[in-house]
Amino acid sequence: MPELPEVEIVRRRLETCLPGFVVRDVRIDDPRVCDLGEDELRATVVGRRVLGLRRRGKYLLVDLGPVDWPVGAESGGRTARSEGVEEGAAGTVVAVPRPSAPAGRLLIVHLRMTGQLLFRPEPGATRSRFVLALDPATELHFADVRRFGRLWSLDPADEERFFAGMGPEPFSPDFDVAYLRRELAGRRAPLKAFLLDQRRVAGIGNIYADESLFRARLHPLRATGSVGPREARRLHAAVVETLQAGIDHEGSSIESFIDPAGERGRFQEILNVYQRTSEPCRVCGTPIERVVVGGRSTHYCPRCQPRRGGIAPTARRLRPTGPVGKRTARGAPRTS
Ligand SMILES: [Zn+2]
Structure with missing residues (x-):
């Protein structure tokens, strides 16, 4: 979508x-x-x-x-029609909106x-x-x-x-690491659900949430409040970079997205985890797993995004639902 x-x-x-x-x-x-x-x-x-x-x-x-x-x-008269010109107090001419503008x-x-x-x-x-x-x-x-x-x-x-209640734009100065840390603190929801919540940050849906968490090397079921300062910095950078990569590739045409001229985007060609269940992770070769969080399909690499640091209480019993093939891990990645 x-x-x-x-x-x-x-x-x-x-x-x-x-x-x-x-x-x-x-x-x-x-x-x-x-x-x-x-x-x-x-x-x-x-x-x-x-x-x-x-x-x-x-x-x-x-x-x-x-x-x-x-x-x-x-034509050409719109400005004059919508604004009146009056003498200011000090004799200067000021434009004031007419009540009927x-x-x-x-x-x-x-x-x-x-x-x-x-x-x-x-x-x-x-x-x-x-x-x-x-x-x-x-x-x-x-x-x-x-x-x-x-x-x-x-x-x-x-x-x-x-738009009251909608969170900040990811590319705006309001969405910085300090803001993200404040919003993450004390919450128990899984990170995946946090990223989809438009009240926390605007504009992220299923594709970019999964891809951002992979880039940040964070498990989608991690309890939001368990994310440490360095992880929060990684998550912030991952969200901004993933969305920017989406724009640079003119969007993802997974379902039906085409632009007003009928052109498809190319971001789907470089997806790391989204809808790649059982395919090898591009970083470590481990098969990508899928789990359903809040009714949404969630894709992640179990090796690059290990279950550590506190799994959300609501997600403890969730198990991967996709077919899990033989692991072919060649070592955990050290860089994103
Ligand atoms: Zn991996």
């Missing part, structure tokens, strides 16, 4: 082509995709120009400007398991769940085989509330 790197790739692709387009119409083909009905949604977005794209965790944010339809009408709008998309934003998909492709008709003439389709993806249309003032 799309995680931070995949959503970031979608954002970067759309950022090169979507800003400047004006939303001409919107069509909802699956009412479950949005809290608003088609007419309500239309009223909030039609006539607005795409200003830019952002990402928060696994969410894609589309910033829309004030209503500006028809395209080109009174038109507000922007924020569209938020979560791709969930299989969501794809595509420009004019090929005829016969998966039916779209919603379509943004754009001017100049093009269409952005939201295809989503498993139909868990969601769309929201928000007043930008509600953005903070929407």
Whole structure:
């Protein structure tokens, strides 16, 4: 499923082509995709120009400007219309927002398991769940085989509330080793569950959690609170490096991820553990094992990620569920 790197790739692709387009119409083909009905949604977005794209965790944010339809009408006058000019106290000219200044709008998309934003998909492709008709003439389709993806249309003032409780971005200064150590301390959940918890750090899902723990040489069932200072440093570096590697390889196309131009990512080609059950570890040759943590498949190398330092209480009875072949270990790795 799309995680931070995949959503970031979608954002970067759309950022090169979507800003400047004006939303001409919107069509909802699956009412479950949005809290608003088609007419309500239309009223909030039609006539607005795409200003830019952002990402928060696994969410894609589309910033829309004030209503500006028809395209080109009174072009160049938007700033003057939205702001008044008054004399400041000391005779200086200052711009102040008019009370009636038109507000922007924020569209938020979560791709969930299989969501794809595509420009004019090929005829016969998966039916779209919603379509943004754009001017100049093009269409952005939201295809989503498993139909868990969601769309929201928000007043930008509600953005903070929407993301309240979400942990820091992994690439932001807020996510540093000190923060990670504070969050790890005293918790008993398995490390795998900790990394998936969007309240601790935003954007990590199953693939990048497994790969980060392999890179950090930490067992996925380790009790979070048992992680020492040096291990926390390793984990921090591993999370950032693994997500960056995902972005550098343009995401993982394991299930259905393709970018808006229909291109696949390449990160799946260099996965160390994810969905490699029974295959030899790339570092030590030991067969990769699989265990289910909180309903999620979890993959790890039992030699590179030894069970030491305190297994989470909820995970003590968990046993690997994948077929375990003959071990061919050639010695434990000393470096990541
Ligand atoms: Zn190994």
